[in-house]
Amino acid sequence: MMRPELLSPAGSWEALVAAVQSGADAVFLGFGDFNARRNAKNFSAEEFAEAVRYCHLRGVKVYLTMNTCLTDRELHGAAETARHAARCGVDAILVQDFGVLQMLQQVIPETHIHASTQMSIFTLGGVKEAARLGITRAVLARELSREDTRYIAERSPIEVESFVHGAFCMCYSGQCAMSAVIGGRSGNRGLCAQPCRLPYGVDGKADRYPLSLKDSCLASAVPEMAEMGIACLKLEGRMKRPEYVALITDIYARLLRENRKATKEELRTLEEIFSRSGFTQEYWEGRKGPQMFGTRSENTPEPRDLYAKAKALYEKEDRRVVDVRLACTIRKDAPATLRAEDADGNLVMVSGETAEAARSRSLTEEEVRTRLSKSGGTAFRVTDVSVTLEGGLMMSASALNALRREVLQRLADARTAVPDPILRDFVPSERVKGCEGDPLFTCSIKRAAQLTAELIACRPARVDIPLEILDDMDLAPYAGQTEFCAVLPRIWRDRDEEKLLEMLRRAMAKGVKSVAIGNLGQLPMVQPLGLALRGDFGLNLFNSEALSFMKHMGLSSATVSFELRREQIRDLSKPLPTEAIVYGRLPLMVTENCLIHNSLGCRCEPPHVLRDRTGAEFPIVPAFGCRSELQNAKVMFLADKNDYRSLGLHFARLRFTTESPEECVRIFRSYLGECSEVPADFTRGLYTRGVE
Numbered sequence: 001m002m003r004p005e006l007l008s009p010a011g012s013w014e015a016l017v018a019a020v021q022s023g024a025d026a027v028f029l030g031f032g033d034f035n036a037r038r039n040a041k042n043f044s045a046e047e048f049a050e051a052v053r054y055c056h057l058r059g060v061k062v063y064l065t066m067n068t069c070l071t072d073r074e075l076h077g078a079a080e081t082a083r084h085a086a087r088c089g090v091d092a093i094l095v096q097d098f099g100v101l102q103m104l105q106q107v108i109p110e111t112h113i114h115a116s117t118q119m120s121i122f123t124l125g126g127v128k129e130a131a132r133l134g135i136t137r138a139v140l141a142r143e144l145s146r147e148d149t150r151y152i153a154e155r156s157p158i159e160v161e162s163f164v165h166g167a168f169c170m171c172y173s174g175q176c177a178m179s180a181v182i183g184g185r186s187g188n189r190g191l192c193a194q195p196c197r198l199p200y201g202v203d204g205k206a207d208r209y210p211l212s213l214k215d216s217c218l219a220s221a222v223p224e225m226a227e228m229g230i231a232c233l234k235l236e237g238r239m240k241r242p243e244y245v246a247l248i249t250d251i252y253a254r255l256l257r258e259n260r261k262a263t264k265e266e267l268r269t270l271e272e273i274f275s276r277s278g279f280t281q282e283y284w285e286g287r288k289g290p291q292m293f294g295t296r297s298e299n300t301p302e303p304r305d306l307y308a309k310a311k312a313l314y315e316k317e318d319r320r321v322v323d324v325r326l327a328c329t330i331r332k333d334a335p336a337t338l339r340a341e342d343a344d345g346n347l348v349m350v351s352g353e354t355a356e357a358a359r360s361r362s363l364t365e366e367e368v369r370t371r372l373s374k375s376g377g378t379a380f381r382v383t384d385v386s387v388t389l390e391g392g393l394m395m396s397a398s399a400l401n402a403l404r405r406e407v408l409q410r411l412a413d414a415r416t417a418v419p420d421p422i423l424r425d426f427v428p429s430e431r432v433k434g435c436e437g438d439p440l441f442t443c444s445i446k447r448a449a450q451l452t453a454e455l456i457a458c459r460p461a462r463v464d465i466p467l468e469i470l471d472d473m474d475l476a477p478y479a480g481q482t483e484f485c486a487v488l489p490r491i492w493r494d495r496d497e498e499k500l501l502e503m504l505r506r507a508m509a510k511g512v513k514s515v516a517i518g519n520l521g522q523l524p525m526v527q528p529l530g531l532a533l534r535g536d537f538g539l540n541l542f543n544s545e546a547l548s549f550m551k552h553m554g555l556s557s558a559t560v561s562f563e564l565r566r567e568q569i570r571d572l573s574k575p576l577p578t579e580a581i582v583y584g585r586l587p588l589m590v591t592e593n594c595l596i597h598n599s600l601g602c603r604c605e606p607p608h609v610l611r612d613r614t615g616a617e618f619p620i621v622p623a624f625g626c627r628s629e630l631q632n633a634k635v636m637f638l639a640d641k642n643d644y645r646s647l648g649l650h651f652a653r654l655r656f657t658t659e660s661p662e663e664c665v666r667i668f669r670s671y672l673g674e675c676s677e678v679p680a681d682f683t684r685g686l687y688t689r690g691v692e
Helices: 013-021 045-057 072-088 098-107 124-132 146-153 178-183 222-227 242-258 264-273 304-316 365-372 397-416 494-509 522-529 544-552 566-571 595-600 642-646 661-671
Strands: 005-009 026-029 061-066 092-095 112-115 137-139 159-166 215-217 232-235 322-330 335-342 347-354 380-389 440-444 462-466 483-487 514-517 532-535 557-559 578-584 587-591 609-611 617-623 627-631 635-637 651-655
Touching (some): 005 013, 005 242, 013 026, 013 045, 026 045, 045 072, 072 544, 092 098, 098 544, 124 137, 124 146, 124 494, 124 522, 159 222, 159 242, 215 264, 222 242, 232 242, 242 264, 242 304, 322 365, 335 397, 365 380, 365 397, 380 397, 494 522, 522 532, 544 557, 557 651, 566 642, 578 661, 595 627, 651 661
Parallel strands (some): 005 026, 061 092, 092 112, 112 137, 137 159, 322 380, 440 651, 462 483, 514 532, 532 557, 557 578, 578 651
Antiparallel strands (some): 159 215, 335 347, 587 627
16 A cells, blocks of 8 residues: 655745655645635745755655636746746646646646646546546545545546645635625635635524634544545645644654554644634535534634744754765775765766875774765765775865765755756647627526426527426427526536436436536536537636637537636637626535535525625525535626627526526516516626636
8 A cells, every 4th residue: 555645735935844844745836826825925936946946855746736717818828837847847737727738738748737626526537537638636626525535546547636634615616706706806716715704694694604614634534545545635725824834744744654543632733723613524424514614713822832843843954854875985096986876766976086095094984984974954864874995095074075065966966857848839729710690598597497488488599407407397398499408416426427317318308409517527427428518617618728628528519707707708719609607696606515404404495595794695506415506696687788799609698596487588588688677686797897
């Protein structure tokens, strides 16, 4: 059984040193504006190069985070960042955006790419599809249980990585738009404002914290995570201070070295360092519920003594040393030589001065060994010195010291050497103009009652219906009048797939011709059925390269991210029929914990709302698998903004969620220009303002 790699966060240079000196096998960090923690200190290009050298010298890997959604204008800068990282010898790059993935595989084809947790991978199918795309590691969703994780890890064709300690997001990573829609700061762009940590109420006043999960702590599960074949255990915390990084890294490094669970004392230490009303491991245990939630007071005192001890350890000396064996040869009439070899097979040799004949006292092997064993001030520890010495010779201490310094420098250079990588220019995909006429209207519904003859009379080009409600619907009266598309649940598990496929087959028998794909793992599941594949908003398609990627994946159409503003949508190359949401409540979160059940018990019948401190009410819609989907408080309305018709879109979607059947029809007719229905309280969404 191979010991999993321990991956620690490095939000600053000091945090990187703290992680390395405390036992991390790898660190993840960002530089520039292309990572999911843009508010961390991050690194400059020069600091990144030095960070890679510092880590590689000590046998630690470096992973660069480029796990955000990028615009077309940002891709050239991201390509230069990637080339710089490759020149520095980065070990892998983490990505979320499919367009970034396509760009990286073009410009740095030899560099390993890891699928970030932002890519929302939580099934074996998702991992296998990532592998097929050339990704070498997949970071699994934090919501998976031990059984889910084991199933994937034991069958995965590539490495899998799991979070083991740190903050939990309420929403599935990569699927949260709450910060973006409410405040314009996108989590998918690395600027989440953490609205989940604020007070809310479910059908009541905002005096609770139903979105604030406790931090995860799986320190008691380390041996079983190692046993099931997880390649990497990840510690969260790039926004945390270096002392925090040092302390959690040190504890988890010990647990891995000794293949054991945490002691009660270690668990107390972890909680003292940072927690929100304690820790949770319910997801790992296959449970969920209100006991998983907690907060942290701003007045919680820092563990100053613990922090001071941790800082003293990682600042005092280089504890992360590399063992090296030396072999010295000193002979008459020949330059002295010194060879150095480390456990990784790096071997270097240098030559120095020629020894002189001894005038009074001859040099001894012990003197040579003593001089050469002193490696203070370096990242090396000399564990063995073999000496071949002819008698009757002398050599100065300074000459021996110079020999040692040079060979250790050569060994450091060998350990940090970067083979010349293949570097290519970024050549964007061929630009394709979008549709020149008005877009065709499509609509999506959440409830069966919203599908009526009056709605079909509005002539939608397509009606998207959640797969889980299709079983109880009769589509026969509308045969031939529109296309029906089955919308797969954004979140599911491997064990659900046969059930979902059976539901899809029944839907096909009713005349459903297409299926909406919102997750990478759905592609291999449905491709054999022969349905038209339509990319949904869950794919976070943010740039032209992502749309090109989806065309190559066989999609018939694709919905762009609703975080794009109108000019960005307009300027996209549209290599396949492109769709945008132009009406409806934007989906803010999809959550493993059911908000309704946690607060009220099993009462899924609407309406239920999440109320914030301003009185705004966010509808909660039940989702597949006893999950929740949180909708925006206001509907996005653009019927009076005719400029959406000239963005090159093939489809414009009206997203009906909480509307009555009659409201659905009136809204549709308003977009058709047949009436002037305007919602009482509406927003332009992100259409006019976009996101940071």
